[in-house]
Amino acid sequence: xxxxxxxxxxxSSMADISFLLxxxxxxxxxxxxDMGIARRLPPPLPPNTEIPDVRERNIFVVKIxxxxxxxxxxxxxxxxxxxxxxxxxxxxxxxxxxLPEKEMVYIEGFKSEYPVSKGVISLQNDRGTSYDMYFRxxxxxxxxxxxxxxxxxxxxxxxxYADITEKQxxxxxxxxxxxxxxAEPTKIGGNK
Amino acid sequence: MARFTGKKAKETPGLNMGSMSDIIFMLLFFFMVITTMRESxxxxxxxxxxxxxxxxxEKKSLVSYINIGAPIPQxxxxxxxxxxxxxxxxxxEVSDIAQFVELERAARPEPDRPFLTMAxxxxxxxxxxxxxxxxxxxxxAGAFKIFYNARKGVADQK
Numbered sequence: 001x002x003x004x005x006x007x008x009x010x011x012s013s014m015a016d017i018s019f020l021l022x023x024x025x026x027x028x029x030x031x032x033x034d035m036g037i038a039r040r041l042p043p044p045l046p047p048n049t050e051i052p053d054v055r056e057r058n059i060f061v062v063k064i065x066x067x068x069x070x071x072x073x074x075x076x077x078x079x080x081x082x083x084x085x086x087x088x089x090x091x092x093x094x095x096x097x098x099l100p101e102k103e104m105v106y107i108e109g110f111k112s113e114y115p116v117s118k119g120v121i122s123l124q125n126d127r128g129t130s131y132d133m134y135f136r137x138x139x140x141x142x143x144x145x146x147x148x149x150x151x152x153x154x155x156x157x158x159x160x161y162a163d164i165t166e167k168q169x170x171x172x173x174x175x176x177x178x179x180x181x182x183a184e185p186t187k188i189g190g191n192k
Numbered sequence: 193m194a195r196f197t198g199k200k201a202k203e204t205p206g207l208n209m210g211s212m213s214d215i216i217f218m219l220l221f222f223f224m225v226i227t228t229m230r231e232s233x234x235x236x237x238x239x240x241x242x243x244x245x246x247x248x249x250e251k252k253s254l255v256s257y258i259n260i261g262a263p264i265p266q267x268x269x270x271x272x273x274x275x276x277x278x279x280x281x282x283x284x285e286v287s288d289i290a291q292f293v294e295l296e297r298a299a300r301p302e303p304d305r306p307f308l309t310m311a312x313x314x315x316x317x318x319x320x321x322x323x324x325x326x327x328x329x330x331x332x333a334g335a336f337k338i339f340y341n342a343r344k345g346v347a348d349q350k
Contacts, residue, residue, distance in 0.1 A: 014213040022220045029227035034249035034311065036240075036341040041331045127321030131260075131314050132241045134323070135340060139243035146245055185324045 037135075037142055039178075058100045060089045060121045064137060066128030079136050086144035090119050090179070109171020110156060116175055124183040141180055148176050235271075236261035236278050241316040242345040249339055254307050256296040258289070258326060261315035275318045277326070286322065289329035313341040 062082070063071040070077050072085055092099040100119030107114050121141060125134055146161070149172050153161040157168055164172070238261040249255060259278040263271040267283075277284050279292045297305050310330055314323060330338060 011213065012209060015209065015216055018213055018216040018220050022216055022223065025220065025223035025227050029223055034252075034255075034339075034341055035246040035344050036249060036311070036339050037243065037246060038249075038309070038337070038339045041327060041336045041338055043334075043336060044331050125320045125324075127319065127324065129320040130316065131318040131320060131323055132316035134320050135241035135243060135316070135342060138340065139245050139342075142243075142245040182327075185320060 037138055039138075039180075042181075054120065055101070057098055058118050058120060060086065060119060062121060062123050062137060062141075064123075064125040064129045064133055066126040068130055068133040070137070079133075079140055082137065082140040083144045083147075086121060086141055087148060089121070090117050090144065090176070091148060092117060092119070105174070107171050107174050109168055109174070114175045116177070117179070120179045120181050122181050122183060124186065126186045129185070138180075145176060145178055149173070152176060233281075234259060234261075234278065235263055235267050235283060236276060236315070237264050238313055238315045239317075240313065240341045240343050243342040244344070244346060246342050246344050249309070249311065249341075251307070251309075254300065254304055255309045255311050255339070256292070257311050257313050258292075259313050260318045260322065260326075262317070275315060275322065277322070286325045286329055289326055290333040293330065293333040293335045307337070308335060309337040309339050310335050311339040311341055 061071075061073050065071070070079060070082070072082070077085070089099060092102065095102075100117050102115035102117050104113040105116045106112070123137065123141075150161040152175060153159060153164055153168070153172050156172070157164050161169070161172060236259055238259060260275055261278075262268075262273055262275050263283075271283060277286065277289075279288065284292065293308075293310070297308055300308060312323065312326065327338070330336070
């Protein structure tokens with residue numbers, strides 16, 4: 001007896017089924033990537049640690065009050081000026097004695113020593129400061145650091161900071177650290 | 193010329209639908225791979241602040257979110273209109289953060305735990321008092337990697 005031929009499967013509904021699944025995934029997926037600024041918090045200090053003495057020239061104080069007004073080193077300022085002030089402070093291109101000291105540090109990635117600034121930006125805000133203002137200040141400080149890193153990367157490797165290898169990036173990060181210190185907030189705007 | 197006459201008008205041949213399902217499957221797999229399910233519904237409304245220096249958040253599986261914002265209208269009767277904290281599916285207090293960090297850590301495989309990032313997703317109207325408290329709690333709990341969520345764009349001048 002001849003073998004009976006198996007009838008072909010009707011696959012026309014296959015497309016419908018996969019369409020259904022496709023629409024489901026289309027609707028439930030969200031491609032939105034989270035954007036933002038990454039930061040590291042300092043570990044908590046063990047009790048009775050001595051607070052290191054930092055010279056006044058090495059600190060740049062940025063204060064934000066409960067009305068979102070900004071003070072740089074005691075003078076009234078605006079967010080739009082912050083980036084240039086921070087760059088001038090951290091870079092200290094003319095070795096001004098009022099701006100931060102530098103320390104020669106051997107950096108593996110450069111195979112040489114590089115003057116790393118000892119400057120620290122101290123950021124203090126009030127409990128009543130809005131998150132929007134705080135974020136803008138963080139953003140401007142990040143912009144200052146990113147620009148400086150980019151400039152150094154261009155000078156050392158002839159490439160922008162975004163295009164260099166991870167090792168080179170580590171070297172740049174070592175040469176220009178994120179030196180932002182955050183103080184405990186004040187409570188002038190109420191204890192919210 | 194007999195070849196060209198005496199024949200009926202040609203019928204359009206039906207399209208071959210055989211490869212249709214393959215194409216659809218390809219699309220399907222693409223969306224299946226890139227998709228991330230929404231884990232929790234937000235009870236709070238969040239408009240993150242804008243910034244120019246924002247970067248992408250890497251490794252989503254190692255991120256836990258702390259949402260801060262004013263409750264959405266349905267929940268305003270219950271929670272008021274001031275910004276509140278939402279952790280996963282619940283409204284929480286600042287004091288719950290340490291426990292939340294522990295739980296989130298425990299949910300990750302051991303070698304990944306030190307890389308857990310806490311993303312602070314706060315509304316731009318939130319006050320720094322609350323955010324500073326959260327940061328102190330995170331420091332206490334040993335979660336040092338944080339991330340401020342934002343939108344890309346130039347913030348409008350006040």
